[in-house]
Amino acid sequence: MSDRIGILLLAAGRGTRFGQASKMLGTLDGKPLVRHAAESAVAAKLGPVAVVIGAHGAAIRQALAGLDLRFIDNPAYADGLSTSLRCGLDALPEPDGIIVMLGDMPRVRPSHLATLAAAFLAADPVPAAIVPVHRGVRGNPVLLNRALLAPDLASLTGDHGAGRLLAARTDVVEWEMDAAVTFDIDTKAALIAAAHA
Template sequence: MSQIAGVLLAAGGSTRLGRPKQLLEWQSKPMVAHVADIALAAGLAPVVVVLGHAAKEVRAALAARPVQTAMNWRWKEGLSTSVQVGLAMLPPDIDGAIFLQCDQPLVPADLLRRLVARFEETGAPIVHPTHRGQRATPVLFARPLFPELAAVTGDRGGRVLLDRYANDIAVVEVEDPRLLVDIDTPEDYRRLLEMRDSNLPSAIPNLHRIHHLIIDMDGVLWRGDRPAPGLQEFFAFLQEQGIRFILATNNASKRPEQYAEKLARFGVPVGLEYILTSAQATAAYLAAREPEG
């Protein structure tokens, strides 16, 4: 399996919008945090967020997410400087990187996974989505192209390489063009807000109102030693949507560490702070009621 990083370009000044698009609200969180969650849910690692304009506020918007941040002090010189900063942060053992814009909130994690799958299938140096022949972002660049990508200057980003390697590119067809739209103006943002509650193929009505879940484990997430179908995708979806959760059980015979180990075997790493057993709940209740007992 290929190791693909994510580079989230979030340094621009948003001059046409009139305020930092990184901090626009989307599903009850800042846009940059939403796109970072999508990258994490897709399994990209590491995820590097390149900062510039309003860096302090954007870094705070990312909160405790497991991403790396890098400051582009030259962000006013164009997109290529952010690409260079992002490339410099990547470890030497990755196979490629997907470059994401912070103003495409409708790009789903599944599309990022499809880009990676297409890369593994074809070995193409560049993979990008397309709709009826129209190329779009985000774009996956293979590691051998990193030196050429770092040499690009100005505000062109990776477009130079897309032209240079046009005959070697692999594409992923996207049926719904709305998934690829971005935000440049206040009118773009208004239209996207309308799309958020429309009948997109993957949309669930009023999902943005859900912030927390309490999820039973035994018999729900697995049966015996068999995980429920779609278990990994379910947790990736929660992360993509920014929905927090507690995993609960009325089984007092096992420690939280045992549940965490079981989930890890199923490909779902979860911290102990997300697991609550009936033994823990009982101990907390008794401690609150009889602190001296």
């Protein structure tokens, strides 16, 4: 385990394209989407793992019962992704690097996370971020360098993550990975398709 790398799992959003039910609690392969992501985060055996919750928070806590996680309530979740990112980073003050995971990406495995961490720890000079790429498309999860990005991350607003910040920087390392890093589930139709893939 490396305490230099923490994992932040974002699971606070309403997932409006999914309908009234919580997207994070949609079932794939017998378990909720968010549990797939959380189990991978814990199994990677890096640093602390924190989960930001908001909408459907109590149900998501229940769905993740038994896992070694820190839960962070984001009362401003309706104001967008940036609020979850900011409050999650505030709750993980120890690590140098933070892997930001999305709860609707069930194909991300511990090996993806370990690869990002190893790339970050071995880099010289240390980059602002390690971003997974599949066939030229940037994906998630992304490993952020807290020291280099802290001022910019603190200024994020609305429904935006770190993507816009990273697009403007030259000290971002792209790391080729498989299709799991660009596969997410936003709709019930996508969930049904994934179950039959």
